[in-house]
Amino acid sequence: MPRPYRSSMTPDLATERLLLRPLELADAGQVQMLFPHWEIVRYLANTVPWPYPPDGAFTYYRNQALPAVERGEEWHWTLRLKSAPAEVIGSIALLRKENNNRGFWLGLPWHGQGLMSEACEVVTDYWFDVLQSPVLRVPKAVVNVASRRISEKSGMRMVAREEREYVSGRLVTEIWEITAEEWRARRQGRRCVPRG
Numbered sequence: 001m002p003r004p005y006r007s008s009m010t011p012d013l014a015t016e017r018l019l020l021r022p023l024e025l026a027d028a029g030q031v032q033m034l035f036p037h038w039e040i041v042r043y044l045a046n047t048v049p050w051p052y053p054p055d056g057a058f059t060y061y062r063n064q065a066l067p068a069v070e071r072g073e074e075w076h077w078t079l080r081l082k083s084a085p086a087e088v089i090g091s092i093a094l095l096r097k098e099n100n101n102r103g104f105w106l107g108l109p110w111h112g113q114g115l116m117s118e119a120c121e122v123v124t125d126y127w128f129d130v131l132q133s134p135v136l137r138v139p140k141a142v143v144n145v146a147s148r149r150i151s152e153k154s155g156m157r158m159v160a161r162e163e164r165e166y167v168s169g170r171l172v173t174e175i176w177e178i179t180a181e182e183w184r185a186r187r188q189g190r191r192c193v194p195r196g
C-alpha cells in the first residue's frame, strides 16, 4: 500500500544515471570519507567546520539535517550511481531558507560528468511540482564556476550580489533565481525539442 504523503517525508528519486535516496544517519560513515576535501568545502558556507572533525558528518546529520527534515523544513538525499547503488557519491538538499533553497556537493572522482546537473533537474522538479514552491533561490560564490554553470544552464537569473562568508573566507556572492512559471516553461520547451 502506498505510504501517505507528508511534507517532511523525503521520497526516493531517480535520473538516467543516478539514484537519490533520502539521507539516513547510517550514511555518515561514507560521507565522512568523501566530503572533507578542500576542493569540495572551499566555496561552502563557513558553517561547515574546517578542519573537518572526525565526527563532522555524523554530528551534522544527527543535530541539524535530520531534525530539519523531520520538521518539514529541509529535504536531503544522498546520490548514488545506478551501477553501484551501495556507494554514496555526493549529496543534494532542498531548504526552506531565505535566498538559500538548494545545496549540493559531489565526491571528487565523479566531478565533471554532468552528474550534478542531472540531480538538480529532478530535485528542482520536486521543489516546484511536489512542494509547490513559487521560486527557487540559491547563493553562489562568483569564483565557483562549476556551480554557477549549473544555474546558468538551468535557466536561472542572477538577481542580487552581496558578500558572504565561506570556508575559504569572505567572497563576492551572486543570488540566482528561477520561478515556478519559468521552470515549467523551460521544461515544456525542452520536451518540444526534436531529438536526433
Ligand SMILES: CC(C)(COP(=O)(O)OP(=O)(O)OC[C@H]1O[C@@H](n2cnc3c(N)ncnc32)[C@H](O)[C@@H]1OP(=O)(O)O)[C@@H](O)C(=O)NCCC(=O)NCCS
Pocket (backbone or CB within 6 Å): 039, 040, 041, 043, 044, 103, 104, 105, 106, 107, 110, 111, 112, 113, 114, 115, 116, 117, 118, 139, 140, 141, 144, 145, 146, 147, 149, 150, 153
Ligand atoms: C559544483 C559541483 C557539485 C558540480 O558537480 P559536477 O557534477 O561536476 O557538475 P557538472 O558536471 O554537472 O557540470 C556543471 C557545469 O560546470 C562545468 N564545470 C564542472 N567542473 C568545473 C570546474 N572545475 N571548472 C569550471 N567548470 C566546471 C561543467 O563543464 C558544466 O558546464 P557545461 O555543461 O557548460 O560544460 C562540484 O564541482 C562540487 O561538488 N563542488 C564542491 C561543492 C560546491 O561548491 N557546491 C556548490 C555550492 S554553491
